[in-house]
Amino acid sequence: MNDCSAVWELLPEAYREAVNQTDMQALEELRLRLGRPPTALCAGAERPLPVRTGFGLVTREDLEAVLLGASEQSAYAANGTLREGYAVLPGGHRVGVCGTLVIADGEIRSLKEPSSVCIRIAREVRRTQPLPRLDDSALIVGPPGSGKTTLLRDCIRSLSDTGQRVCVADERGELAACLHGKPQRDLGAHTDVLTGGSKAGGILYLLRAMNPQWIAMDEITAPQDLDAMDQCGYCGVRLLATAHAAGRGELSKRPLYRRLLALGLFGQLIVLHTDKTFETERMS
């Protein structure tokens, strides 16, 4: 597990003590819900934290303190990601937040009255299966929770460490979890990360600015992503991306991915299963 000091700093003393009594190796998430006891998600099961008497229920001050710390005491600096519902902590941990959204001109402007926060603990997943050999653009597909982002990150690091220039369009900061420009997740020695903005804009930006050999991105979700990939797919740049689908069959059922398949941008399909194993297919 990564260094968790950034998480501990956000928690009230009583919660820190309680977290220390849990199985730290199995700890996946901490959840604070207003007026409820704090809970920990360990090995897939959510249980109340053994907080000492008198500190049993989460207060508004607890939630605001977590948000204050997660935004480095500067709402303006984290507003971009907080509007999307999360903030990144040193070490790659993420704080997700729920509450009342403030809407202006049809867009999310900020979040007031936080009602719950979810602190996801970043952990290194050790993969026993060797990584796929990447010699062409590759699309990683799998159901939610199968480890698409983790496999994508591993593939990026592996390509990068063989000396290939990999540029990452990290729209939501999930791949590199950059903090002050420094990736909190190891993406290899020859990786350049562009955080924020849209994936489509990021892909074209990286193509113009960084002379990449590979461009990687997480979760193709919009037609604009396809347009941008289409523009750079035939420029000698190879693509590495993920998509939500259980396999090739599901891919061809969704209109967006049908178009993606029709574009013929990817030469390899990596299908992940729920047990985190995967198999590689050629796309012809």
Added chain:
Amino acid sequence: MFKGFGMACIVLASSCVGFGFARSVRRQAAQLAQLITALEFMKSEIQYRMTPLPELFGQLARSPEPAVGGMFARCAGILRANRTSPPAAAFKRAMEEEKRLVLSPESRQTLTALGMALGRFDVEGQCRSIELAQRRLQAESDALEEKKRARCRSYETIGVCAGLAIAVILV
């Protein structure tokens, strides 16, 4: 001989008090000017780079005016020591702890009000608060500059003259 020495001491001490007051007025003007510059830097950093407050205060700690730099250094230290410490409280505490600051109660009030807004809003809201504080401090600085020369001369003259008067009376 002793009388002469005593008179000299009285005049010197009194003059020192007068010159001390004058120096305090000059320092106040210098600190106000430096604070206005710091706020301009703060606004640009927030607008252009969205630098978080602990880092921003760390940069402002390098201000050439020691008291202003000291205040920002303390503020950065408080925020870094406790990540859940609200900027308003940190700003107020830093201002109170930095004893070299010779600001008027009005300037302190302006800075306290600014501290209340720091870190709470988006870039636009933040910049509006900084601009308001800048305008208030600028108005105060202008007023002070206008009277500075006359006030400093008065303090110095009064210091020397009062010393002489006391010496003459005592002798």
